[in-house]
Amino acid sequence: MVVCTYYNQGYCRYGDRCRFDHPFKGPTAGAGANYRAQAQQPAAAAGTPSSFNELLTGIANEMKVWENSKQWPFSCFSPLKGQPCIPGLTDLSPEEVRAEAYKSKVANTPDAYLQFFNAKVAEYRQKRASLHNASPEMRTYMPQTTGSTFGGQTPAASSVFGSQPAPAAAAPAGSVFGGQAALPGAQPAGGGGGLFGKGGAPAAGAAGTQPTAAPADAYSEPSELSEQDREQFAAAEFTLGKVPLVPPTREMCAR
Amino acid sequence: MTMFGTGGLGASSSVFGQTAAASTANPMKDIEVVSPPDDSVSCLEFSPPAVQQTFLVAGSWDNNVRCWEVDQNSGKTQPKAQQTMGGPVLDVAWADDGTKVFMSGCDNTVRCWDLASNQTVQVAQHDAPVKTVHWVKAPNYTCIMTGSWDKTLKFWDTRSPNPMMSIALPERAYCADVDYPMAVVSTANRGIIVYQLEGQPQQFKTQESSLRYQHRCISIFRDKMNRPTGYAIGSVEGRVAIQYVNPANPKDNFTFKCHRSNGTNQGYQDIFSVNDIRFHPVHGTLATVGSDGRFSFWDKDARTKLKTSEAMEQSITKCAFNHTGQIFAYAVSYDWSKGHEFYTPTKKNYIFLHPCFEELKPRPKT
Numbered sequence: 305m306v307v308c309t310y311y312n313q314g315y316c317r318y319g320d321r322c323r324f325d326h327p328f329k330g331p332t333a334g335a336g337a338n339y340r341a342q343a344q345q346p347a348a349a350a351g352t353p354s355s356f357n358e359l360l361t362g363i364a365n366e367m368k369v370w371e372n373s374k375q376w377p378f379s380c381f382s383p384l385k386g387q388p389c390i391p392g393l394t395d396l397s398p399e400e401v402r403a404e405a406y407k408s409k410v411a412n413t414p415d416a417y418l419q420f421f422n423a424k425v426a427e428y429r430q431k432r433a434s435l436h437n438a439s440p441e442m443r444t445y446m447p448q449t450t451g452s453t454f455g456g457q458t459p460a461a462s463s464v465f466g467s468q469p470a471p472a473a474a475a476p477a478g479s480v481f482g483g484q485a486a487l488p489g490a491q492p493a494g495g496g497g498g499l500f501g502k503g504g505a506p507a508a509g510a511a512g513t514q515p516t517a518a519p520a521d522a523y524s525e526p527s528e529l530s531e532q533d534r535e536q537f538a539a540a541e542f543t544l545g546k547v548p549l550v551p552p553t554r555e556m557c558a559r
Numbered sequence: 560m561t562m563f564g565t566g567g568l569g570a571s572s573s574v575f576g577q578t579a580a581a582s583t584a585n586p587m588k589d590i591e592v593v594s595p596p597d598d599s600v601s602c603l604e605f606s607p608p609a610v611q612q613t614f615l616v617a618g619s620w621d622n623n624v625r626c627w628e629v630d631q632n633s634g635k636t637q638p639k640a641q642q643t644m645g646g647p648v649l650d651v652a653w654a655d656d657g658t659k660v661f662m663s664g665c666d667n668t669v670r671c672w673d674l675a676s677n678q679t680v681q682v683a684q685h686d687a688p689v690k691t692v693h694w695v696k697a698p699n700y701t702c703i704m705t706g707s708w709d710k711t712l713k714f715w716d717t718r719s720p721n722p723m724m725s726i727a728l729p730e731r732a733y734c735a736d737v738d739y740p741m742a743v744v745s746t747a748n749r750g751i752i753v754y755q756l757e758g759q760p761q762q763f764k765t766q767e768s769s770l771r772y773q774h775r776c777i778s779i780f781r782d783k784m785n786r787p788t789g790y791a792i793g794s795v796e797g798r799v800a801i802q803y804v805n806p807a808n809p810k811d812n813f814t815f816k817c818h819r820s821n822g823t824n825q826g827y828q829d830i831f832s833v834n835d836i837r838f839h840p841v842h843g844t845l846a847t848v849g850s851d852g853r854f855s856f857w858d859k860d861a862r863t864k865l866k867t868s869e870a871m872e873q874s875i876t877k878c879a880f881n882h883t884g885q886i887f888a889y890a891v892s893y894d895w896s897k898g899h900e901f902y903t904p905t906k907k908n909y910i911f912l913h914p915c916f917e918e919l920k921p922r923p924k925t
Contacts, residue, residue, distance in 0.1 A: 373830040376795035376896055379773035380748045385814075386767035395747035395773045397733055398832075398895040399601070399649065400708065403665050403688060405899055406620065406647055421898065545809060 317542065320355065359383060360438045367436040377428050381435070390442075393431050396424065523554040584891075586869035589911035590634035592888075596908055597621040600890035602651045603910065605629075605881040610657035613881055614639070615888060617910060618648030624662045624672065631885065634912050642672050642679050649688060652703065655696045661703055663689035669705055671717055682717040685709050691744075693737040697756055704760070706732030706744055714760050724760055728752070738779040741787040741804070745774040751792070753804055764804070769814050772796040778836040780843065780859070791845060791859070793833025795896075799847060801859050813862070818849030832896055835877045839919045841884035846919070848875035850896040854889050856915070861922040873906065880915070887915035 308324035310316040316326065363383050370377075378396035380389040401421065408417035435442065529537070533548040537556050542548075585591060596619035606614035613629040615636070623643050627636045645666030652661045661682070663669040669683035669692050683689070687709035695702050695714070702714045702723060708731040713722040730746035741763075742754040749770065755763040768774065773795045780801075782788040789803035800814040820829040831850035838845045844865065848854045852871035857864055871891040878889040892908035893901065 369827060369830075372825065372827040374897070375797075375830040376773065376832055379795050382749065382768075382771040385769045385771065389748045395730070395733075395749075397731075397747070397773065397775075399688075399690070400731075401898070402620070402895040403647065405895075406665070417899075 315544075326355075326358075360443075364436045364438065367432045370432060371429075377432075378424055390435070393428070393435075522551060523557065524550045524552065526553050526555070529553065584872050584907070584909065585911065586871065587911065587913060589913045590636070592627055592629075592636045592910035592912065594625070594627075594638045595910050596623060596625060596892075598647075598904070598908065599892035599894065600876050600908060600910060601647065601649050603877040603879040603888055603890050604651050604653055604660075605879050605886070605888065607653050607655050607657050608882045609655060613886070614657075615879070615881075615910070616651050616653070616660050617877075617890065618651045618662055618664070619908075620647040622647055622664070624648055624651055624660065626660070626674070629881075629886070629912065631881075631883075634886075634914075636912070640674070640677055642670070642677075644668070644670060646688075649690050650692045652692045652694045654694050655701075661692045661694065663692040663705060667707075669703065669715070683713065683715045683722070684720075685711065685713070687731075690732050691735040693735060693742070695737055695739065695742070695756060695760070697739060697758075699758070704735070704737060704742060706735045708732065710746075712744055712754075726754075726760075726762065729765075733774055734777045736777050736779045736790065738781070738787040741779060743777055743779060743790050745777045745792060747773070749774055751777075751802075766802065766804070768792065769800040769802060769812060770794040770796070770798055772798075775832055776835045778838055778845070780838045780845070791836045791838070793836050793847060795832040797828075797830040797833065797849070799833055799836065799857075815857075815862070817847055817855055817857075817864075818851045818853065820851065831874075832894070834875060834894055837878050837880055839884050839915070840880055840882055841916075842919045842921055844919045844921055846878055846880070846887060846915075848878045848889055850874040850894055852891065854878060854887075854913075856919050858922045863922050865922065866918055871909075873908075884919070885914060885916050887913040887919075889913065 305325040308316050308322050308326055311322070311324070311326045316322050316324075366381075366383075369375075376398065378401065379393075380395045381393050382389045401424075404420055405417045408414050528550055529548070529552075532546055533550065536542055536546055536548050537552045592615065596617060598619050598621035600617050600619050602618040604616050606612070606616075613631050615627045615629050616624060618624045622645070623641050625641045626639045628639050629636050642662070644662055644664045645668065646664050648662055648664040650663045653659070654661070658674060660672040660674065661669055662672060662679075663683075665688040667685050667688060668681050669689055670679045671682045672679045683692075683703065683705050685705065685707035687707050689705050689707045691704075691706035693704045695704050700716070702716050704712065704714050706712050706728070710728045710731055712726045712728055712732060712735075714724040716723050728744065728746050729750045729752075730748050733745050733747055735742065735744040737756070740755060740757040742756055742760070744750075744752050744754070746752070749768040749772075751766045751768055751774075753763045753766060754760055770792060771794075774792050775795055776793040777790050779787045779790045788805075789801065792800045792802065794800075797819040798814055798816050800812070802812045806812050818831040818833055820831075829851070833847050833849050835848045836845060843860075844856060844858045846854055846856050852874050853868050854875055855864060855867045873891050874894040874896060875889050876892050876894045878887065880887055888910060890908070890910045893903070893906070895902065
């Protein structure tokens with residue numbers, strides 16, 4: 305299939321509807337740290353995946369890069385520029401972790417810190433793994449943020465991670481940073497807060513519906529559209545920067 | 560063309576008379592500040608223009624704030640004084656007249672250090688460690704702005720024990736910068752809030768982040784008319800975003816990758832945190848320092864890299880420019896980016912002074 309030139313340049317106005325091919329470009333594609341090239345294609349750097357599956361593949365890829373690049377593990381994550389973070393994966397800065405360590409040292413309770421640290425390592429590893437494997441909760445959450453036309457549901461955003469079985473990620477037994485000392489028995493985050501240990505009921509309820517939306521769900525309700533969205537859909541062309549993130553209503557599409 | 564590899568001080572017309580010997584601890588042959596802190600450096604600031612001599616102040620995880628006098632010509636440093644807080648120090652700020660230094664830390668307080676009398680007094684209190692402290696000098700008021708992990712941003716007239724204003728933040732404050740009349744705070748989970756300080760501090764707008772991982776550092780830059788107009792943010796993912804508060808064109812905002820190694824680990828790059836970003840006070844170009852132990856200079860308008868240093872033995876945690884833009888100071892100490900296992904308390908912490916005026920000149924327009 306012919307590759308779309310506009311998509312290659314970073315933006316194609318037709319998105320999903322484009323007749324040409326939009327191959328997925330990972331957000332961190334390429335090892336080259338060429339500053340100039342990077343800046344000249346700012347949109348392409350984030351990748352504008354034109355399909356839901358491409359987005360999921362992109363996220364899975366990013367999780368892999370994250371695990372292997374020795375990047376700071378306790379960070380939030382957003383799949384696309386300018387979008388909110390995926391709920392459930394929250395920031396923990398190096399200073400906060402270090403402050404815990406120093407507090408434990410002063411109070412002479414080194415085990416408290418180790419326990420805290422190991423629990424966090426396991427918790428974040430588990431969450432990255434579930435993002436990598438694209439859990440059902442994540443599949444229902446994603447359309448809401450990316451504005452893909454797959455499903456107009458608004459699932460409770462409280463738990464993307466739902467209830468997880470014991471971490472399936474093939475994590476090495478050693479330190480998360482690939483260092484010398486092995487962590488003294490990294491425990492799976494069984495009790496890591498009710499939100500992720502047992503899975504929030506709202507999210508589970510929302511996940512009960514089919515992840516791949518039936519056609520009836522592909523349209524928005526009129527009440528879900530903002531004034532700006534309505535204007536955009538009414539216009540002959542979308543304005544850059546105001547492209548609606550939700551699908552049009554059924555009425556708008558009726559011929 | 561890169562300046563890299565032309566030899567430490569030799570390339571630029573040396574501000575300093577002496578040259579250091581290159582070693583693995585000091586690969587750039589920079590001036591080493593004497594009597595460095597005993598633990599990681601968390602904050603680093605030069606004295607403001609109001610003070611004739613040059614002073615450097617550094618806060619550390621050893622609970623101390625140290626002050627050195629720096630000789631502008633020789634680069635020689637002399638320890639002047641030091642103060643202690645009730646816990647690790649997280650940030651320092653100078654008053655604009657250069658008579659006081661504010662220090663904030665893990666003991667949830669902010670203290671004011673009067674340099675003349677060498678006394679400190681507590682001036683602010685939060686419910687959690689105070690991560691940022693900045694001096695605000697407005698025509699009709701002066702105060703300090705403190706950001707804390709207790710999710711509040713407070714403004715204090717230092718004469719009163721109660722804040723003159725307290726603003727709730729969406730999340731814990733991680734980094735902030737002030738350049739009157741603009742202030743910007745970045746919180747956990749990639750929050751960015753811009754404040755307008757004229758009249759009285761008020762929230763101006765929240766902005767979306769072009770970065771997709773944890774924010775680490777933020778620094779305001781000015782436009783050609785010398786007015787604050789935007790900010791640079793560094794993240795843990797070896798990336799910096801340049802964002803304008805009111806971009807004329809969406810393409811004005813951009814991001815660039817930095818502080819990454821070549822992909823030698825099964826093709827995966829090592830991705831390091833950007834620990835600090837500072838703009839050169841004269842040229843408007845910027846410096847970034849990272850967990851990889853390197854510093855880099857960049858020209859954001861030409862969108863090019865100017866220079867990258869050799870790698871230090873440990874990460875670089877903080878950097879600072881003196882007000883004339885002649886000296887670039889950077890602190891080499893462990894930033895906890897790999898957890899406690901890579902912490903070696905006995906390893907020496909360094910602060911280096913690098914003559915930088917020539918190296919940070921903007922790339923000429925071709």
